[in-house]
Amino acid sequence: MAKYNTEQRKKLLDYLISNADSCLSASQIAEALKNEDISVSAVYRNLSDLEKSGRIRKLSKSGSRESFYQYIDTDRCKDRLHLSCVECGKLFHLDNCISKKLLEEVSESDGFAINKSQSVLYGVCKNCKKSDEV
Amino acid sequence: MAKYNTEQRKKLLDYLISNADSCLSASQIAEALKNEDISVSAVYRNLSDLEKSGRIRKLSKSGSRESFYQYIDTDRCKDRLHLSCVECGKLFHLDNCISKKLLEEVSESDGFAINKSQSVLYGVCKNCKKSDEV
DNA sequence: CTAGTTGCAAAGAGTTTGCATGGCG
DNA sequence: CGCCATGCAAACTCTTTGCAACTAG
Secondary structure (H helix, E strand, O other): OOOOOOHHHHHHHHHHHHOOOEOEEHHHHHHHOOOOOOOHHHHHHHHHHHHHOOOEEEEEOOOOOOEEEEEOOHHHHOOOOEEEEOOOOEEEEOOHHHHHHHHHHHHHHHOOEEOHHHOEEEEEOHHHHHHHHO | OOOOOOHHHHHHHHHHHHOOOEOEEHHHHHHHOOOOOOOHHHHHHHHHHHHHOOOEEEEEOOOOOOEEEEEOOHHHHOOOOEEEEOOOOEEEEOOHHHHHHHHHHHHHHHOOEEOOOOOEEEEEOHHHHHHHHO
16 A cells, blocks of 8 residues: 555645644544645545554544544654643653653553553643633 | 433443443443343433543543443542553553652643543553463 | 433434546656 | 556444433432
């Protein structure tokens, strides 16, 4: 799969890369690319291919039926746990030291091997906490 | 909502309580209760009511379109982060001290307020790791 | 009694798939 | 030119909803 580098595939990946700090739904992506000659099914097929090849991550948010997709920036994301803000939808990366320590502690005390790229902690980020107070 | 205590509602909650260490999908629950005179729509309606009243938790697993439900055992789950085994589907609770420390560290370094009941770490539990080695 | 709850079937949202057409290399 | 990817529409899965019948209190 994904043998030819079509315009649609390039545009889709470009869009995910330039929004690498957010989780986007298929419909958000399709909407953003509606002037780029790409159909909903092509969006889904390309997202699926990109996920299988490990270039993007697929996430689900509690409370939503949709799946969300995000480009995996290996430099920034490697070995880090993720924090997703339920207010603004942005994804943050947990500090490397804390991530590492947590994983080790959990592994030692429970024998549980956490899969980092699959695990997401939900909550409210700094910015959204501020605006809640207003 | 949930003003009358019907047989269906009792059976459903009983079933979730007796499986409090697992996350169950609506179809798994409906299947398990198929001899108890409860329809799929009643399963969904009761799950929704129970979630709103805070008796159960609704989770999504990456890779699955379904939602999963779990009884909230307040004694065992209070203030703890959750670990979900992607192999066997069982839910574990992260040690209280580690949970607390993690939350404090994240709050300090990133200003991010983690919602514990919503956040789940995915990975492989001790038992399933063993069986993988076989 | 009567408002809450149910079962059924139909509708809905999000996603996937079959097929014929079009395009990359 | 041949295989891959695309668009479209239909199919599919999971979940929600409208409605008439039933039932707990």
